[in-house]
Each structure stands twice: as structure tokens, then as C-alpha cells.
Amino acid sequence: MSTLEIIETCTRMAWHADQREWDRLETVFADKVTLDYTSLNGGEPAVLTPRQIVDAWSATLGGFDATQHLITNHLVDIDGDRAVCTAAFQATHRLATPHGSPLWTLGGNYRFDLAHTAGGWRITGVVMTATWADGNQNLLALAAARS
Template sequence: MSDRDEIVEVCTRMAVHADRREWDRLGEVFAPSVTLDYTSLNGGEPATLTPADIVGAWSGFLGAFDATQHLVANHLVTVTGDSAVCTASFQATHVLANRFGSPLWTLGGNYEFRLVRVEGAWRIAGVMMTVVWADGNKDLLALAAQS
């Protein structure tokens, strides 16, 4: 497989493993230290975490939804030696039955993945999410956090 194919694969696996609740496999896509930047959604500052930290947080938060679906497409990849950048479009739908409104909340935007080669395999060392649009019930975030 080419570097580009491997990079697209690992970025796709991040979404697939999270949506399928394959928490034991999710950690495999990350480098030992990962910078997550979700400030376009939540404000604050980017966080640097270990794969175990990410899996723990995402399994608690995303796992509280009835279902999620993260579609990642339009990958553009630039490789420079043992590092790479992959940009991609995303659409992320979150489903949670509730009595206070729509059970759906969907975001659309862009990811910028920063990757490094670790022991011969591409791993995600950074994710920056830029939200471009949203639709549905944003209150699902708070409801999921309470679960």
C-alpha cells in the first residue's frame, strides 16, 4: 500500500472505530502523544493526550449516544519524510433519544490530521476539527455528558 493509502486508511479508521465502539482498536490509530484541537466547537485550548486518554474520553462521551456516524471524505495528503498532513471533509451525526427535542445533531466541516511514522506505520499525532455548519439539537451534547 502507498503512503497515501495508508494515511487515508488510518484517518478513516479513527472514525470507524469510534462509531463502531471498537475502543480497543481506536487507540491503535494514534501516536504516543496526540494534540486534539476541537476549539472551533468548544472554545478553549487544544489538548495533548495519550491514546489511552483519548479512548477513555471518547468511549465515555461518544458511548453515551445511541449511535454516531462520522463520514470522512475528500482526503488530500502531503507526505514529507516521516510526517504527513491529511485534510478531509467530515459530516458527524450524533443520535440520542430524548424528550426535549430532536434526537439528531449533525456537524459538517474539515479535519486536519497530522501524522507521523511510528515503527513503520502511520499514526495520528494531531487532529484539528473546524466546524463549518451544524444542524439539529445541540443540546444532545449536554444530555450525553450527563449520561
């Protein structure tokens, strides 16, 4: 049962972000989360609270007309009250624009670190490794400017 709960927690992260269910998104995270999106943005991983994650993601993703993050091929390793879930993803972002394609799609892998808490499995870390992209990456900046 734990494997399914872990997969559902990781899936809920994407679902709540795509549905703009910001309060529900906050519930999938532990009190402190290490986010590593350096394969896309450079820089260093950041340690954030769930509220900081939601504030950042709503400011960016909220500017798109639609997003769809598909997460698949989950592999789960459980060690007591800790777990690692690796999975493939494809994230499509849509924003109508007079300049260039309205779509930007990114693909790659996620590594989720999770801890079992009194409230269930919670994400303590996310490493997103982008392996390919297609379309208009400028949509990311345009969406952030709209929020």
C-alpha cells in the first residue's frame, strides 16, 4: 500500500499545480523541501517551505493559459519511513502569444524524496532533470510577467 500512497503523493503534486489548487498543493510537501531545478534554471538547489513553493509556482504557472504535467514510469524504493520515487515526466505549457509558438514542452525525470509522517507520505525533496525540450521556452518569462 505504501508504494501506491507514494505514487499518489507525487502525482498530486503535478495535478494540484496544473489545476491551480494551491492550498491542496501545499499539503503534499513536508515542512522543508529541497527543490533542485538546476538542470533548467542553473543556480543552486533551494530549501523552501510549502508556502514558498506555492507562492513561486503560482507566480509562474498561474500565468499560463494551461499546463499539463504527466508523470509516469514510477519506481519506488522504501527504507523504513523514507522513500525515493523516480519517474519520467512530460510537461506541456500553453500560453497564447502573438510571437512564436503557444506551446513549450519539457521532458525528463523526477527524483522525489519522501518521508512518512503522521499525515502520510510527504515530499522532502524534488530533483527535476530536464533531458529534452520543444517549442517556445520564452513562454516561461511571458507567463511570469502575466502573474
